[in-house]
Amino acid sequence: MDEDVIVSAEWLDAHREDPNVVVVDVRDAWEYDGIGHVPGAVNVPFDAFRGGGEEGMLPPEGEWAALLGERGIDETTTVVAYDDTHGVFAARFLVTALLYGHDDLHLLDGDYSAWMREHETGTEAPEVEETTYAVERPADSPLVTIEDVAAAMDEENAVIVDTREPAEYAEGHIPSAVNLDWKEVVDEETRGLKDREAVAGIFASKGVTPEKHVVLYCNTARRISHTFVVLRWLGYPNVSFYEGSLTEWKAADRPLESGDADD
Template identity: 30%
Template sequence: MSASHPRLVDARWVADHLDDPSIRLVDATVHLTFDADGAHTESGRETYRQAHLPGAVFADQLTDLTVHGGEAPFEATSSQELARVIGGLGIGDEHTVVAYDTVNGIWATRLWWQFAFEGHDDVVVLDGGLKAWRDAGLPVESGDVQHEPASFTAERHLERSVGTTDVEAATRDSGVLLINALDRESFASGRIPGSVNVPFPELVDEQGRLKSLDELRPLFESVGALDPKVAPVTYCGGGIAATAVAFALKGLGRDDVAVYDGSLNAWTADPDRPIEKDA
């Protein structure tokens, strides 16, 4: 395990546990791009098939773990459906899940959060993802991996997520701290009133690895996110980067962080809801 975060592991730790039957490696990649027409997402299944950690399965968060036609594009799927999908990947209640992605870590933390939302806390994230694995000179596989189906229990922990009605109330409640996880420019151009900003790109170093807790602590202290008198709620554009901030806060001892799953996609669906901007 990495000493820098209780839910983080490095490539060497994973390599040492490749033959451990209690471990399940999961590629959580989704490709997210932006252009003049907005955001576009694409399943990472094909890049997984090209190269993945030995023995890793692919969890398609875009197609299998998301409600289609829900409040927002990435709304978490139902407990029943998640249990079916995860069990079908060969992940059972007894397994330690190692989540990683090939992008910037936010899809791995999104999967970490979905497991936690359903009561499965035995999940760690590979620091730096596939890049860190390859940088360590470790081997990759191609094609698909299949395990025998397993029994996975999903029991939703509602305190780990909030909806739009809760966030509307939070804008009038000094006991709730809304934390926007987008970059500083995006935060300045539009946010839920009363929010503070902890940009997810500032959580990682140049190699895409999570900064140490000693480096992260001042960033969160500066916005009051470590104050025990407030309840942190993280959000972003679509509920993905928000999980990276929740993950970092977990390492800093906050076990009470909720994620606004719909995030700005849901908040701005009603044009009458207020948006705060820098002057």
């Protein structure tokens, strides 16, 4: 996952009929069937891959492999995912794939509402030839533990980022964490990201810069995932994320701070 991770609607329109490209719609089945979808897209509803395994937010490896194989996706497929919520649910699909060893991953800039303004839509599900998906986890994972986050609090060149809403952050957050609500980088009019320079400026204003080790946390995996994807798009080389909850953080006798981000 690199700076090409986010692709435009024009890019998708030009590549969606490529036999090695599979477009994944992560909305509910009723939306995919009833409202329509990008022509040729397969449906993998968010609830089909959210948590449920021994690793918190990740689905069991076997279930994940079966889910993708049934939709004609193997580990070499170019995957482009989208939703209708500014990409936050689709980002979780992509990060799950990344954690299970998939490399060629892309997020549609914008969402289905943005796509349908100027591009063709369809209601027919494509005919899919099932395949076998092989999970091969990467040697280096961005997932970190409570202990890793605690160590980052004292790391001179690290910044911890809370991706929740400001009110949630104010109620309690990991000490030294800065707050960056994932929606700050979204353009409500286009439904996609603000331009690269503007997004980079938003992160920089919080002290989140490329030379730092960035550690993300939240209380929902999808919000962490969206920010993670955006940082990779910006070229940040060292981004980690903690998927445990603040309840787990407190249960481990770790401290919390309260107050607004600008206090």
